[in-house]
Amino acid sequence: MSNLFRTLEIEAFRAGITPRTKQSIEWFRKKARELFRGRTMNRRDVMQQDEISFRNRVKTTPYGNMYMYFYDPKYKDTLPYYDAFPLVVITGPAKDGFYGMNLHYLPPVLRAKALDALLSEGKQGGVPMKYIRPTIHRYLNKHVRSRFALVEKPEWEIATFLPTADWRKAGPTRVYRESRGKM
Numbered sequence: 001m002s003n004l005f006r007t008l009e010i011e012a013f014r015a016g017i018t019p020r021t022k023q024s025i026e027w028f029r030k031k032a033r034e035l036f037r038g039r040t041m042n043r044r045d046v047m048q049q050d051e052i053s054f055r056n057r058v059k060t061t062p063y064g065n066m067y068m069y070f071y072d073p074k075y076k077d078t079l080p081y082y083d084a085f086p087l088v089v090i091t092g093p094a095k096d097g098f099y100g101m102n103l104h105y106l107p108p109v110l111r112a113k114a115l116d117a118l119l120s121e122g123k124q125g126g127v128p129m130k131y132i133r134p135t136i137h138r139y140l141n142k143h144v145r146s147r148f149a150l151v152e153k154p155e156w157e158i159a160t161f162l163p164t165a166d167w168r169k170a171g172p173t174r175v176y177r178e179s180r181g182k183m
């Protein structure tokens with residue numbers, strides 16, 4: 001895979017899209033749908049992108065950053081479903097790990113609204129609780145199966161809409177339906 005993040009940024013610029021606006025969020029959402037048409041992308045390729053920098057742990061990094069990583073939940077046998085490649089905005093510490101908003105739990109339209117609120121940096125009063133509720137999960141450091149790939153803010157829009165969720169035990173239709181039910 002050539003440099004997907006840079007290619008999409010250049011394409012958006014040429015289309016006259018202003019970064020980190022509602023218009024750009026919608027543009028990236030539609031572009032991802034157009035490029036992948038229901039297919040997922042190779043997650044290992046995503047982790048190889050030049051724009052991705054790695055951290056061995058999130059304990060020493062500030063909260064509010066977005067990360068991608070491979071994850072194997074401790075209670076996977078009893079969970080109805082889970083995402084083995086979460087896209088998480090870290091929200092705070094937890095015993096032996098951290099809490100984070102996994103944006104994959106929201107359908108793309110609601111993900112766009114949550115991302116818009118995240119990127120507005122307090123201008124709209126923060127992310128509405130209805131978007132947070134279905135996305136917050138506790139992650140244990142011992143169950144992270146890769147280094148943490150830090151996604152810098154200029155790439156949040158791209159990363160948010162790439163089809164990288166790795167749903168186990170259920171598909172996105174069920175996950176999105178249940179997430180809407182928690183709102």
